[in-house]
Amino acid sequence: MHAPHSNWLPDWIKALIQSPKSALPDISAGVMMSVLVIPQSLGYAALAGLPPVMGLYAAIVPTLVYAYIGASSVSAVGPVAITAIMTSSALSGYAAGSLQYVSLAVTLALMVGVVLWLASVLRLGWIMQFVSRGVSAGFISAAALLIIAGQLKSLIGMPIMGDSLISMARSLTGTQMLIHAPTAWLGLGLLGVLLLNRSKSAFAFLGKAADFAKRAFIIVLAIAAIIMAHVFDWAALGIRLLDTLPTDLPHFALPDLHPSTVIALLPSALLIALIAFISSAAIAGNYARLRSQPFSSNRELLGLGFANIASGLTGGFAVAGGLSRTSLNVALGARTPLASVVCALGLLFILQMFGAYLAGLPYALLAALIISSVVSLIDVRTLKSAWQHDKADAVSFLATFIAAITFGLNVGLVVGLLISFAAMIYRSHRVRVAVLGQVVGHKGGSEHFRNIERYQTRTFDNLLILRIDESLYFGNADSVHRTIMTLSHEHPRANEVILVMTAVNHIDLTAQEMLIALSAELTTHERRLHLAEVKGPVMDIIKHSPVTAALTGQLFLSAQAAVETLKAKGEDWHGL
Numbered sequence: 229m230h231a232p233h234s235n236w237l238p239d240w241i242k243a244l245i246q247s248p249k250s251a252l253p254d255i256s257a258g259v260m261m262s263v264l265v266i267p268q269s270l271g272y273a274a275l276a277g278l279p280p281v282m283g284l285y286a287a288i289v290p291t292l293v294y295a296y297i298g299a300s301s302v303s304a305v306g307p308v309a310i311t312a313i314m315t316s317s318a319l320s321g322y323a324a325g326s327l328q329y330v331s332l333a334v335t336l337a338l339m340v341g342v343v344l345w346l347a348s349v350l351r352l353g354w355i356m357q358f359v360s361r362g363v364s365a366g367f368i369s370a371a372a373l374l375i376i377a378g379q380l381k382s383l384i385g386m387p388i389m390g391d392s393l394i395s396m397a398r399s400l401t402g403t404q405m406l407i408h409a410p411t412a413w414l415g416l417g418l419l420g421v422l423l424l425n426r427s428k429s430a431f432a433f434l435g436k437a438a439d440f441a442k443r444a445f446i447i448v449l450a451i452a453a454i455i456m457a458h459v460f461d462w463a464a465l466g467i468r469l470l471d472t473l474p475t476d477l478p479h480f481a482l483p484d485l486h487p488s489t490v491i492a493l494l495p496s497a498l499l500i501a502l503i504a505f506i507s508s509a510a511i512a513g514n515y516a517r518l519r520s521q522p523f524s525s526n527r528e529l530l531g532l533g534f535a536n537i538a539s540g541l542t543g544g545f546a547v548a549g550g551l552s553r554t555s556l557n558v559a560l561g562a563r564t565p566l567a568s569v570v571c572a573l574g575l576l577f578i579l580q581m582f583g584a585y586l587a588g589l590p591y592a593l594l595a596a597l598i599i600s601s602v603v604s605l606i607d608v609r610t611l612k613s614a615w616q617h618d619k620a621d622a623v624s625f626l627a628t629f630i631a632a633i634t635f636g637l638n639v640g641l642v643v644g645l646l647i648s649f650a651a652m653i654y655r656s657h658r659v660r661v662a663v664l665g666q667v668v669g670h671k672g673g674s675e676h677f678r679n680i681e682r683y684q685t686r687t688f689d690n691l692l693i694l695r696i697d698e699s700l701y702f703g704n705a706d707s708v709h710r711t712i713m714t715l716s717h718e719h720p721r722a723n724e725v726i727l728v729m730t731a732v733n734h735i736d737l738t739a740q741e742m743l744i745a746l747s748a749e750l751t752t753h754e755r756r757l758h759l760a761e762v763k764g765p766v767m768d769i770i771k772h773s774p775v776t777a778a779l780t781g782q783l784f785l786s787a788q789a790a791v792e793t794l795k796a797k798g799e800d801w802h803g804l
Contacts, residue, residue: 238296240564250563256440257560258570260447261304262578265553265571266586267470267594269307276312276545277324278333283307284579285478286337286544290535291572295565298531299524300512300549304557304568305535308550309375310507310637311500313391315545318496332493335483337547338540339490339497344505345533353525356509358652362621363644364510365610366628370640371507371551372605373633375598382468382595383419385411392636410465415592421449422600426559439561446560450593457588468591473583477576478542500546501536503638506645508532508549515558555601620651659704661711664693664728666791677728677787690796692722693787697731700739709742716755723755724794728787729762735769743770744778756781760790 237245244251265287273283287306294305315333322329347353377396380386385408389399400406424430431441456462463469509528516523532548539547557567578586614622624647632640664677665685677693678685687693694712698704716725735743747757758781762770770776776783784790 238565240301240566244564244566251566253439253561254564254566255570256444257557257562258567259574260560261553261557261562261567261571262574263447263450263586263589264556264594264597265304265306266473266575266578267589267591268553268598270470270473272307272309272312273545275309276307276315276333277319278315278330278545279325281476282330282333282544284473284575285542286539286547288572288576289478289542290539290544290547291568293538294531294535295568295572297527297534298512298565299527300516300531301519301521301564302515302554302558302562302567303508303512303549304553304562304571305508305532305549306547306553307545308548308553309378309391311504311546311548313636314496314500314503314638318493318500331484332489333545334540334543335485335489336493336497336500336540337536337545338483338485339493340501340504340546341533341536341538341540343497343501343533344529344536347501347505348526348529348533351526353509353527353529356506356513356525358648359506359510359645360621360624360648360651361610362614362618362624363628363648364514365607366625367507367510367632367637367641367644368514368551369606369608369611369625370629370632371637372555372602374637375552375602379595379598382591383411383415383599384408385415385466385468392639393633394635408466410462411467411592414462414467414590415596418449418453418590418593418596419599422446422596426600446597450589453590453593454586454588457590462588462590470587470589470591472587473579475579475583477580478544480541481543483540503641504536504546504548505529505532506641507551507637511549511551511554515554551605552598552602555605556597559601620655624648624651653703656698656701657704657707659696659698659708659711661708661715662695662697663715664695664787675786675788677791688791688795689721691724691726691791691794692716692719693726693728693791695728695730699732699734700742701734701736702738705739705742708739709746712746713749716750716753724758724781725750725755726758726760726781726784726787726790726794728760729766732766733763735766740770740773740775743775747778747780751780758782758784758790758794760784760787 266284269283269287270280271283273280273286291304291306294303298305315336316324318336319329319332322332374391377388377393381388386406387399387403388396390396425442425445431438431445434441457467457469505528509525512528513523535547539545560567562568611622611625614625624644627647628640628644631643662679663681665680665683665687667674667676667678668684668686679695680687692715694715696708700708712725712727716722743757750757757779759779760783762783782790782793784793
């Protein structure tokens with residue numbers, strides 16, 4: 229017997245109730261994440277032109293909401309670079325940090341949430357089907373590289389700013405000192421230690437306790453860094469340290485929803501919602517694929533929608549699934565959304581009880597942690613595989629990657645989507661029309677009809693059997709017409725043309741008109757047009773259209789039935 233309320237519980241909570249010990253890795257990861265996301269959240273709020281505390285607000289309640297509703301088991305939702313940059317861009321006409329600016333940022337987060345929620349109601353998650361593997365991998369790889377480049381400011385003291393290589397290069401123009409030596413020594417040293425910690429050989433001597441030791445090592449390293457920062461006065465050396473944290477709690481309030489405000493922010497809300505969903509779904513879907521877990525795009529829309537609504541109602545700004553946050557969450561050992569719950573509650577607890585003790589945490593440590601966790605997401609393996617097996621996906625990867633690192637993630641994602649659509653249209657336009665023959669069996673002809681170029685087949689002088697390997701619509705109707713007429717001219721003795729429709733799942737009005745015109749044109753050459761193996765949905769369309777009336781031939785249930793009815797006495801043999 230299940231408890232009456234069990235249907236309201238996500239599957240991961242039910243699994244933890246049945247096996248409480250399985251929660252230990254998530255609790256460990258959540259505790260460490262709660263410490264490490266504090267500087268990151270503060271930084272993203274500043275990047276958006278908002279008070280730092282808003283970054284913390286965006287990392288607490290929205291994270292809890294997504295953990296309960298969202299589609300991914302490990303995606304860490306919160307303030308991220310993409311939403312921070314887009315919020316700043318959307319409100320560029322206002323004074324950053326002003327009360328009006330803050331109010332509009334909160335309103336924008338709520339609107340983004342409503343847009344995403346409505347998209348989930350309309351089940352628009354299918355949009356992700358148009359993001360190819362190449363585009364997704366290229367986008368994630370570019371995001372990882374840009375995150376690494378952006379962290380150089382904290383890792384080695386390089387005064388780098390921007391969301392693309394162009395803007396980053398411009399930010400360094402005229403700068404005399406590109407590296408701050410004390411910061412660089414500390415940051416590179418920490419990065420080396422963390423990369424070593426991630427290796428398989430690290431703590432291998434501890435056996436089963438090796439994984440726990442790796443995660444605990446990060447906390448020990450953070451505590452040691454804070455102590456050393458105070459003992460050796462790293463601030464005097466110019467090393468950037470975390471300041472005293474604000475301790476105000478998130479509070480519920482309805483933002484400004486005046487019609488003029490909503491209308492002014494709607495275009496930005498739609499764009500942020502689209503980018504946040506695609507980038508979050510790409511990241512979450514990638515980890516779901518790596519972990520062989522199911523993933524629902526519509527569920528992702530719902531989770532992101534309510535997370536942004538929660539952010540807008542608790543004084544935060546627009547949130548999404550962050551690549552650096554998620555990769556760090558996974559690197560720390562997260563397995564279920566419990567890690568995000570512990571992180572959010574831990575963040576709230578730390579701010580209230582131990583916020584003062586975190587002052588002195590070097591930003592170089594956070595940068596090293598982020599870099600060590602995202603470097604593995606630069607997906608060279610997928611690029612190599614695509615180049616060997618699917619050049620179009622390789623081109624999509626490279627175009628998305630180059631556009632994203634050169635002009636920014638927004639542009640890269642748009643370029644990737646356009647390439648995905650272009651590739652889809654190109655492939656559906658170039659329809660393969662195969663000439664079929666009857667497969668030869670050990671007792672003569674079989675009931676199977678295959679491409680004469682690939683199989684040992686038997687063909688018939690008076691029959692031209694063609695298989696259309698794509699649904700018919702306005703984008704390919706003309707090319708299919710031309711191909712069929714070309715093939716009919718190449719087989720002058722075939723006065724019966726049979727179209728095998730096994731691969732045709734839909735036929736639009738333009739394609740129906742094409743079949744009518746094709747039948748008429750073949751008639752002028754003293755040939756008849758027949759259809760065979762028409763699928764039910766397609767038959768439902770054409771039986772009430774002029775196609776069946778204009779057809780000079782017949783409708784056959786199978787290619788075999790058409791051949792038996794129409795073949796002449798003479799026959800030729802063709803084969804490989």
